Amino acid sequence: MKYTYQYRIYPETTQKLTLNKWLRVCRYWYNRMLGERFEWWERNRCPVNACPLICHLPQLQDKPSYYNQKKQLPELKKTLVEVKHSSEYLDFSQVYSTVLQDVCRRVEITFYRFVAGDSKGARSGKPRFKNQSRYRSLTFPNADDSWLKFSSSNSKWLYISIPKIGLIKVRTHRPIPDGGQIKQISLTKKTDGWWINLSLEDKSIPELKTDNIQPTWENSIGLDAVLDKNIYLATSEGNKLPSVKPLRTNQEQLTKVSQRKNKRKHGSKARRKLAKRESKIHQKIARSRKDFQYKTAHKLTRTGKKVFFHEKLNLAGL
Numbered sequence: 001m002k003y004t005y006q007y008r009i010y011p012e013t014t015q016k017l018t019l020n021k022w023l024r025v026c027r028y029w030y031n032r033m034l035g036e037r038f039e040w041w042e043r044n045r046c047p048v049n050a051c052p053l054i055c056h057l058p059q060l061q062d063k064p065s066y067y068n069q070k071k072q073l074p075e076l077k078k079t080l081v082e083v084k085h086s087s088e089y090l091d092f093s094q095v096y097s098t099v100l101q102d103v104c105r106r107v108e109i110t111f112y113r114f115v116a117g118d119s120k121g122a123r124s125g126k127p128r129f130k131n132q133s134r135y136r137s138l139t140f141p142n143a144d145d146s147w148l149k150f151s152s153s154n155s156k157w158l159y160i161s162i163p164k165i166g167l168i169k170v171r172t173h174r175p176i177p178d179g180g181q182i183k184q185i186s187l188t189k190k191t192d193g194w195w196i197n198l199s200l201e202d203k204s205i206p207e208l209k210t211d212n213i214q215p216t217w218e219n220s221i222g223l224d225a226v227l228d229k230n231i232y233l234a235t236s237e238g239n240k241l242p243s244v245k246p247l248r249t250n251q252e253q254l255t256k257v258s259q260r261k262n263k264r265k266h267g268s269k270a271r272r273k274l275a276k277r278e279s280k281i282h283q284k285i286a287r288s289r290k291d292f293q294y295k296t297a298h299k300l301t302r303t304g305k306k307v308f309f310h311e312k313l314n315l316a317g318l
Contacts, residue, residue: 001205002183005176005198009160009187010169018094018165019138019187019194025090026103027135028083033107034127037064041115066108073100096163102139136189143185148176160185160196170196179204191279215307221300223310233296241296246288254281 011019040061062068073092080089092100110127117123128134140162149159149167155175159167162185180200188195213219222236232243257278264271300308 001203001207002199002201003180005174005200007173007196007198008171009194009196010171011165011194012168015165015168016194019189021091022095022099022138023132023135023189025092025095026099026138027130027132028081028090029092029100030103030107030135031129033064033069033104034111034129036069037107037111040064041111066104069107070101070104073097094164096140098140098142099138102141105141138187140185140187143182145182147182147185162187168196176200177202191276191283213306215309219305220307220309221303221305223300223308225311225313235300241299244288244292246285246292250281250285254278254285257281 040063044061044063077093080091082089110124113124114127115123147161149161151157151159156172158170158172160170161167176198177200180202182198183201184199186197186199188197224234224236226232226234226240228243229245230242231240233241235241257274261271261274261278264274
């Protein structure tokens, strides 16, 4: 069985600067590879014998793949890479190699879902180029248990050894279960700091399989959304669950900060400070909503019902 645990980490100032540089390099590498794929797709998506009047002429060009783009990394690590639009120089040799290879894997999966679709044939939207706020994670797919360094003095803290970064303090608000082996580590930059996702695998725990349950009057319950100020959900048994409405609760504060931010000059220090305050409010709203949804789902499952029927309504159109 595979599962993921998330913890808060506290890197030092120099480690934060290094991680931010890594994000900058990975973001540039992601956009560059995605641009290569868009260029190939625009020029080679139309066949020669059935092309429209206005289109790019097909060229004999190999399709960019995960392995073809990954082969560019050794050459990029030899010298500094110049970013044309900002005249910035990036050093690919400072970034851990498997992190850059994982970026290639991200582009491969994203572009394939856009062109071919998923297992059911459903295609996703056109991938977008990432800016600073849309690319915030670093993945280490080759992590193992040797990266963890437990603290003998305090069980609430441990250390994670990241290659080319060093030891980073991890706040373990809940213990890591015994028997789980680390398969992958992801570092994510959020508004309130850095977080780590530990992907674990325990082969002794079998995979969960859903039972084939036949719905009856005894094991079923109906759910209906209530368009009321204080009620979120109503059940067929007559119970009404209250609504938290975190957005409406924080709407006044969010509007005030957003208006002040929009009046500031782009790129100024005051605008960046207000943008950070705004993102913290959005994060608070998202976490409140997520916590409420989990608690509501837990409350419904504790009723003993196994089948839940909900009314299919277009709430946005009401």
